Amino acid sequence: MSEFRFVRLGFGADMVDYQVAWDEQRRVHAARFADEVPDTCLLLEHPPVYTAGRRTAPEERPLDGTPVIDVDRGGKITWHGPGQLVGYPIQKLPRPVDVVAHLRRLEDAVIAVCAEFGIEAARVEGRAGVWVLGDPIERRTNLGGLSLDFNPRLSSEDEEFDHRLVGPEYAPSNAGQRHEDRKICAMGIRVAKGVTMHGFALNVNPDTSNFDKIIPCGIRDAGVTSLSYELGREVTMDEVLPVAEKHLQHVLGGADLKPRFVETAEKATA
Secondary structure (H helix, E strand, O other): OOOEEEEEEEOHHHOOOHHHHHHHHHHHHHHHHOOOOOEEEEEEOOOOEEEEOOOOOHHHOOOOOOOOEEOOOOOOEEEEOOOEEEEEEEOEOOOOOOHHHHHHHHHHHHHHHHHHOOOOOEEEOOEEEEEEOOOOHHHOOOHHHOOHHHOHHHHOOOOOOOHHHOOHHHOHHHOOOOOOOEEEEEEEEEEEOOEEEEEEEEEOOOOHHHHHHOOHHHOOOOEEOOHHHHHOOOOOHHHHHHHHHHHHHHHHHOOOOOOOOOOOHHHHOO
16 A cells, blocks of 8 residues: 545646646656656646536537637547646556556545435446436436427437537436436546546535536436535535545545456466
8 A cells, every 4th residue: 555645736716837847747747757746646626617527529518619728638629627626636547557547546436425425326337437327217207398209318318418409408417307317426547657647526615507508428318416416515715625535545545456357368278
């Protein structure tokens, strides 16, 4: 078990510009690769910004031309801003690197944070991040007196549906009212030279309508939520920070890191 430290870069009035934080990530990443610093998790809050991972499609970006920063992480487009706890764990992994195992550890830590606040969160197969699961389709509430027969989300294919063209009642920020699956924490990571970068964005108390300008994470049949929305009260960053650090320390700092198992040709054909 190696040393694991936290660096609080800035919150509230001291929130950190995305480019400044990205430069700091790269600086700490180089230092960690050279074993000049221990495994480090940068924690911060960003001013409002949209960032697009390498898999972002052109049609998932804002329709009104709102600026987007293209970054070198995995995943698709998302929003960062006030009320969102962003964490960038910079951790050296054994080789061969197991990227999926690192992502699962991050999810485990955030699921534990949600549980401590009384929120049952989970993974969704095939979708990175942490989710609050919705009701089965047949039990969901229709908004505005709409019949399911006229619900554009259900009458069109998921890959064709665009909430930006059919009205705010179908926006990602209203997924809780529709009792749909909703993401409470987005994740996107990169591993370079065996050291992790980027990480997670936990919605504590942000204005989630900022997600309505985009197709968040490229997902059209679900939405977004926050700790505050799910609990029905204002949750503060000061409440969440020590809880997040505790569980990240336990899961990431306490992890027994092992290299990815690679099956040899002889074993595969045995």
